Amino acid sequence: MIVFLQSLMSGVLIGGVYALIGIGLTIIFGVMRVINFAHGDILMIGMYLTYFLFSVFGIDPFLSVAICIPVMFAFGALTQKFFINRMLGALPQNQILLTIGLGLIMSNTIMLLFTSDYKILTTSYSSGSVDLAGISVSQPLAISFFITAAITAALYWFLMKTDIGQAIRATAQDREAAQLMGINVRWTSILAFGIGSALAGTAGALISPTYYIFPQVGSAFTLKAFVITVLGGMGSIVGATLGGIIIGVTESMSAVYISSGWKEVVVYVLFLLVLLFKPSGLMGTSRM
Amino acid sequence: MLKIDKLNFSYGDLKVLWDIDLEVHAGEIVTVVGSNGAGKSTTLKNISRLVRPTSGTLTFGGADLTRLESHEVVELGVVQVPEGRKIFPEMTVTENLRMGSFIKSARGDREANIERVFTLFPRLRERHKQLGGTMSGGEQQMLAIARGLMTNPKLLLLDEPSLGLAPLLVKSIFETITEINRQGVTVLLVEQNVYQSLRIAHRAYVLETGRVVLTGTGEELLGNEHVRKAFLGM
Ligand SMILES: Nc1ncnc2c1ncn2[C@@H]1O[C@H](COP(=O)(O)OP(=O)(O)OP(=O)(O)O)[C@@H](O)[C@H]1O
Ligand SMILES: [Mg+2]
Numbered sequence: 001m002i003v004f005l006q007s008l009m010s011g012v013l014i015g016g017v018y019a020l021i022g023i024g025l026t027i028i029f030g031v032m033r034v035i036n037f038a039h040g041d042i043l044m045i046g047m048y049l050t051y052f053l054f055s056v057f058g059i060d061p062f063l064s065v066a067i068c069i070p071v072m073f074a075f076g077a078l079t080q081k082f083f084i085n086r087m088l089g090a091l092p093q094n095q096i097l098l099t100i101g102l103g104l105i106m107s108n109t110i111m112l113l114f115t116s117d118y119k120i121l122t123t124s125y126s127s128g129s130v131d132l133a134g135i136s137v138s139q140p141l142a143i144s145f146f147i148t149a150a151i152t153a154a155l156y157w158f159l160m161k162t163d164i165g166q167a168i169r170a171t172a173q174d175r176e177a178a179q180l181m182g183i184n185v186r187w188t189s190i191l192a193f194g195i196g197s198a199l200a201g202t203a204g205a206l207i208s209p210t211y212y213i214f215p216q217v218g219s220a221f222t223l224k225a226f227v228i229t230v231l232g233g234m235g236s237i238v239g240a241t242l243g244g245i246i247i248g249v250t251e252s253m254s255a256v257y258i259s260s261g262w263k264e265v266v267v268y269v270l271f272l273l274v275l276l277f278k279p280s281g282l283m284g285t286s287r288m
Numbered sequence: 289m290l291k292i293d294k295l296n297f298s299y300g301d302l303k304v305l306w307d308i309d310l311e312v313h314a315g316e317i318v319t320v321v322g323s324n325g326a327g328k329s330t331t332l333k334n335i336s337r338l339v340r341p342t343s344g345t346l347t348f349g350g351a352d353l354t355r356l357e358s359h360e361v362v363e364l365g366v367v368q369v370p371e372g373r374k375i376f377p378e379m380t381v382t383e384n385l386r387m388g389s390f391i392k393s394a395r396g397d398r399e400a401n402i403e404r405v406f407t408l409f410p411r412l413r414e415r416h417k418q419l420g421g422t423m424s425g426g427e428q429q430m431l432a433i434a435r436g437l438m439t440n441p442k443l444l445l446l447d448e449p450s451l452g453l454a455p456l457l458v459k460s461i462f463e464t465i466t467e468i469n470r471q472g473v474t475v476l477l478v479e480q481n482v483y484q485s486l487r488i489a490h491r492a493y494v495l496e497t498g499r500v501v502l503t504g505t506g507e508e509l510l511g512n513e514h515v516r517k518a519f520l521g522m
Contacts, residue, residue, distance in 0.1 A: 163390060163395070166383060166386060166390075167390055169378070170379070173377060173379065174374050174376055176374065177375070177376065178387075179336075179359060180336060180367070180368050180374070181362065181390050181435070182367075182390055182394075183359060183387070184357070285378060286378065287419075
């Protein structure tokens with residue numbers, strides 16, 4: 001029983017970070033109808049930014065989230081403004097090529113700057129554990145979950161309650177109608193890509209104390225983000241939140257009860273089952 | 289107020305508008321009537337800058353619309369209520385209305401305007417928490433017009449507001465348009481319900497396969513032989 005609860009708990013905790021990655025991808029998709037194949041590479045940049053701040057200035061990886069959010073937002077917004085906005089009306093396959101190409105440029109630039117060596121970011125608490133309601137969980141995971149929860153709550157509030165957040169949702173629901181309401185959809189697209197990148201970069205910062213850091217780490221996360229987003233329903237933020245948690249729990253359970261080598265397989269079987277029986281994803285359409 | 293001069297437009301190789309001349313003066317209700325595919329919606333899309341004209345000039349109060357982006361056209365006071373309503377489906381009635389007052393110049397009047405459109409369409413007040421996508425066609429049409437009014441438009445472009453509505457509702461929508469005009473909003477109304485729109489319009493244009501073939505006051509066109517034959521079945 002304690003093993004079950006323990007793996008459930010750590011699944012939920014890591015699922016929170018997955019949710020952050022998935023929410024970023026789904027916001028970008030919702031507003032632009034573009035699948036961002038550079039998503040994992042943006043996360044990877046977040047990891048390196050955190051690593052850099054830690055190794056040069058000694059800034060704690062969780063504190064560096066406060067730097068990561070604005071820097072990665074600006075990075076995403078500029079990428080949108082200068083590259084992706086030019087391709088908004090283009091054929092889907094060209095947009096896919098563009099984001100794949102941007103991702104390759106990112107990972108290769110990082111390789112030039114930091115070499116392709118694996119880096120490890122070790123903090124005093126990297127292998128520490130805390131006691132949550134009698135269940136012992138990894139300390140960095142627990143901290144990262146609370147940061148994730150706070151960011152997600154703030155994002156929900158922003159999208160539901162502010163004019164600009166509502167304008168982003170309006171653009172996602174009907175781009176042409178949004179234009180007719182005086183919403184500058186180029187601007188909401190820039191915001192959406194900025195927010196999506198900030199979320200991916202933050203996820204990168206949050207996992208940097210527990211993952212190997214290397215230039216090609218992104219592609220695995222792009223795939224994961226895609227699975228989470230499809231699972232929850234493309235464009236649905238609530239769906240991506242759920243999808244992230246479900247994937248986290250599935251991975252953690254199958255690592256414990258089957259074997260850690262099989263966890264990916266179980267995730268993809270789950271993914272295929274959802275595609276078969278509910279192709280629009282768990283949420284289909286939702287308010288966010 | 290609005291002046292369109294020799295507007296030409298093509299979708300790719302398909303030319304759909306030929307030398308359209310059209311004018312709307314402040315305070316008027318002007319209607320553009322024509323059958324399916326005549327180019328009515330395309331004309332409005334050119335005004336709202338959802339598409340770019342091949343050639344021709346479009347000005348509003350002297351400002352050159354062809355230099356603007358669609359959100360800037362809205363800021364000038366030219367607001368379109370599109371064909372098919374295009375309500376934000378996953379937003380409540382109130383949220384849809386809030387999006388109508390997204391532009392800065394309309395934000396200050398948000399509460400007053402919500403009150404104004406709720407008075408115009410009491411049904412929307414009853415349904416203010418309902419999701420747009422779950423409303424009936426008639427309710428969505430009211431919401432679309434109300435959302436357009438939230439922007440404080442000087443010129444309201446209405447694309448087939450009576451489409452798909454029950455006869456009783458059609459009548460009340462046309463009455464509402466007259467009422468909106470009486471409150472000081474200039475209206476450019478695109479319709480297939482030729483009889484009703486000619487009755488409320490000050491002036492009218494008849495569009496056929498992308499060309500203006502007739503123009504005159506609403507009354508003149510109601511009495512016109514060609515209009516009576518082609519559109520009124522008389
Ligand atoms: N996006 C598009 N791409 C290609 N052709 C189009 C497009 N939209 C409209 N058309 C064509 O342009 C012509 C004019 O269409 P438009 O929608 O302006 O007609 P309309 O007068 O509004 O008709 P209706 O009363 O049916 O709404 C039609 O022949 C239509 O098939
Ligand atoms: Mg039309």
